[in-house]
Amino acid sequence: MSSLQKRAWLALWSMCPVYCIYFVAQIGLPYLQPTMLERIGCLAVVASFHAVAYICGLLMIKRHEADEPLLQDERDRTIDGRATRTAYFILLTGMIVVGMVMPFNNSGWELVNAALFFIVLTETARYALILIGYRQPRLAH
Amino acid sequence: MTNEVRLLRFLAQDMTQAELGRRVGLTRQTIAAIEQGRYSPSLDVAFRIAHLFGKRVDEVFHWQPGGDQGTQTTSSDIS
Numbered sequence: 001m002s003s004l005q006k007r008a009w010l011a012l013w014s015m016c017p018v019y020c021i022y023f024v025a026q027i028g029l030p031y032l033q034p035t036m037l038e039r040i041g042c043l044a045v046v047a048s049f050h051a052v053a054y055i056c057g058l059l060m061i062k063r064h065e066a067d068e069p070l071l072q073d074e075r076d077r078t079i080d081g082r083a084t085r086t087a088y089f090i091l092l093t094g095m096i097v098v099g100m101v102m103p104f105n106n107s108g109w110e111l112v113n114a115a116l117f118f119i120v121l122t123e124t125a126r127y128a129l130i131l132i133g134y135r136q137p138r139l140a141h
Numbered sequence: 142m143t144n145e146v147r148l149l150r151f152l153a154q155d156m157t158q159a160e161l162g163r164r165v166g167l168t169r170q171t172i173a174a175i176e177q178g179r180y181s182p183s184l185d186v187a188f189r190i191a192h193l194f195g196k197r198v199d200e201v202f203h204w205q206p207g208g209d210q211g212t213q214t215t216s217s218d219i220s
């Protein structure tokens with residue numbers, strides 16, 4: 001498995017579960033009437049879990065890659081470039097929705113969570129497309 | 142596109158994929174993908190591989206008209 005593939009798996013596994021829990025909780029939270037501080041705390045806990053899981057995984061990957069002469073080459077960059085280009089359009093669409101459509105009907109934490117949702121969706125799509133790219137039957141530079 | 146990389150590697154005293162990759166600037170995984178026909182390298186890498194084995198590019202890589210049309214991307218896709 002290439003370095004980029006390992007990082008993509010790590011990013012997906014460290015990000016998707018915690019943010020799924022966060023977004024499910026956000027759907028239920030309005031009924032509990034949380035304060036601003038509680039909402040920020042919730043987001044901070046989720047972001048911390050994500051960061052700790054990713055950093056721990058990255059350290060493990062780097063330890064195994066210590067003797068690898070080359071971590072990325074043109075094939076990895078091609079796959080990464082294609083995935084990033086597609087993800088960019090998802091992010092662009094999301095930011096148009098959050099910044100130009102939602103403000104007419106929504107405000108506050110709804111906008112924050114919607115923006116966060118599209119960022120997580122973009123990252124998930126990017127890493128998923130990277131993993132799919134490695135499984136493609138044919139790829140050319 | 143097909144290639145003779147695996148055969149040439151065998152003829153070069155059974156050079157490993159990792160060794161070939163190190164000498165042309167690719168990872169072992171990419172060399173494996175090239176040998177299996179899952180990845181078509183850039184012209185630059187194709188020349189480097191051919192040069193390493195003392196061959197011409199067309200002796201190492203063979204293009205079949207119509208063989209991969211519609212399924213391959215080009216380098217212009219990411220530029």
